[in-house]
Amino acid sequence: MEESVGIVKTQSFTFAEPPNEMILESGKRLGPITLAYETYGELNRNKDNAILIFHALSGDAHVAGKHHKDDPKPGWWDNMVGPGKAFDTNRYFVICINVIGGCKGSIGPSSINPKTKKPYGLTFPIVTIKDMVRAQKELIDHLGIDQLLAVAGGSMGGMQVLQWAVTYPDKTALCIPIATAARQSPQNIAFHEVGRRAITSDPNWRGGNYYGKTPPTNGLAIARMIGHITYLSSETLRLKFGRRLQESERLSFSLKPEFQVESYIHHKGETFTKRFDANSYLYISKAIDYFDVSNGYGSLEEAFRNVKSKFLVISFTSDWLYPPKDSEEIVTALRAVNKEVTYYEIPSTYGHDAFLVETEKIAPIISYHLSHARDRGRMVSYPVENHPLS
């Protein structure tokens, strides 16, 4: 039986104390920087069994286990991280770090600026995916890990995987970017920008200075509702809700929400506002929109030319936010510069969310590739249906 990692605790690490602030991609300085992180399993004596997992837009460092025994829900990838699971904590030391710009323990716009003793708000500098990854590297160094066994993540987590591979070519044996892209598409930028407009036009946003006052929950809920629709496939919504009504058998002939799918997305919007900071949503969505791993290299091939790690790239057929085509672009560029890549396009009806729910399909593949992450020579690539461990 697969088990949980049990009760876990979020830790923190602070670096970049003035005058040694971190210099961000924008040229601005940020420090001190606190990172919230969790670890699962044990780092071995050689310190060569560490895996760094990157979270997505609204995620956090809490990947697996519970914070206390009455915790209603475990971490966001609990089905993938634990004893005997894909990221097997009996074998590997798994780390996850909240991104900078976030609101889950790492420094972000809701953090107190030590210079002013007030929340940063919009004085917080713009951070990029590269800045996020560079901050995380500080903690990996602090833990004394020279080379990670693997870096893995879905969505924005996958962008961090690609950035890690490019920025630190020697610092991981295997890269596992899932349901992601080498650059944010204009369609996705457009969806994000509508969400940002909803937040910034909420009267409670007050130019970002809402801390201690009523926050812009309506704008944030709208942003999340848009996002949530893009995370699911049309097919999922059809199967889950169809055109069923919430309460009645008959149409109400009113303007109020009455289809189940309407209540569902309102609910998703509402619950999000209870756990996420609106300014962090602005900053992190912007970091995603800015992401293009080929920035400064001229082409994706050039960006990948010096990469040393192997790659396991995974996409899902019904993901229309980061469709298989985006993963194929990554795979094609890596192969063009002769890197070792295994690519799986996983059949799924779950849309983008598949990376969180299709555990049974991706766990054996990831487990297999982790076992062979430091093998010399090419990995054998099996079709999904004949995969040795599926």
Add this chain to the structure above:
Amino acid sequence: MEESVGIVKTQSFTFAEPPNEMILESGKRLGPITLAYETYGELNRNKDNAILIFHALSGDAHVAGKHHKDDPKPGWWDNMVGPGKAFDTNRYFVICINVIGGCKGSIGPSSINPKTKKPYGLTFPIVTIKDMVRAQKELIDHLGIDQLLAVAGGSMGGMQVLQWAVTYPDKTALCIPIATAARQSPQNIAFHEVGRRAITSDPNWRGGNYYGKTPPTNGLAIARMIGHITYLSSETLRLKFGRRLQESERLSFSLKPEFQVESYIHHKGETFTKRFDANSYLYISKAIDYFDVSNGYGSLEEAFRNVKSKFLVISFTSDWLYPPKDSEEIVTALRAVNKEVTYYEIPSTYGHDAFLVETEKIAPIISYHLSHARDRGRMVSYPVENHPLS
């Protein structure tokens, strides 16, 4: 050379004067009802050359030509309606009527309620696609037309086509539903509902009583921005804008919009607020969400069983709002009850908007089928690439 219909004038028709109000699907009464409409070409002596075109969510009765010679833009389907065009005004008498619930001359929430001398606002009753079609039938009767040669429309216009076929089975020879569905999908309902929330949470909306005051332009712009993204394909946005910046060569490292695609959707949102009423957006989007042509029949096949017309069904490969699958559902149901259907899935990268822009691909097909609308026996269906007129 194809020509324009020239300078045209919107006309109006009023019916359902109290105490003979129209009884809506909700059971509520509405009247007097004024419809704005335009016609192009001449009705022949037999009155058998009339074609009724239905417009989409934000459309109006002004399909072709200009209202005055300095008009910057012609009607919304000018490339399809005119002398020598697909809907050839040398041969056909073309009619388009603004839907009830709208804000382009037909009765809607911004109209003055004669009982109160004030705009209806939210006292305007909910209208359905069936109500829209029933109102239009009054004008067709008034014009003395017993049977239309064809009814045609894209998106919500296509829904009206299907509803017309079911409600008035003898009253058209040919039905041309384009880029539409027999029922609104839960994904599309969800997108609409986010837009409605943006409008109704705009402080300027004031429960719908904003007439004569500042209207809820921000909420309406957000609703339109969401809508606009769904009308285009990811591919269109990639080709049209890519990740190009608006002004600078370099990222600004700020929260402000700077990608061209961001300026574009903001602009689309802004211009929409100058020509459309926010309450009409609520009412019409709700009518679309309510639409399920099988309502009251138990199944699509049963709904179509008594239909007498031929069908020409058209979808576009990259339309993800009303994907080809939705059209296939219509075609399959019609064929199951032995109706005469020709179906074209048109290759296009333009997404849902293809129905407005892929003139060269659909004009010859529509023209051909209009010529044969009253032929006895089955129409020959040619593959697009070998179409006799393409």
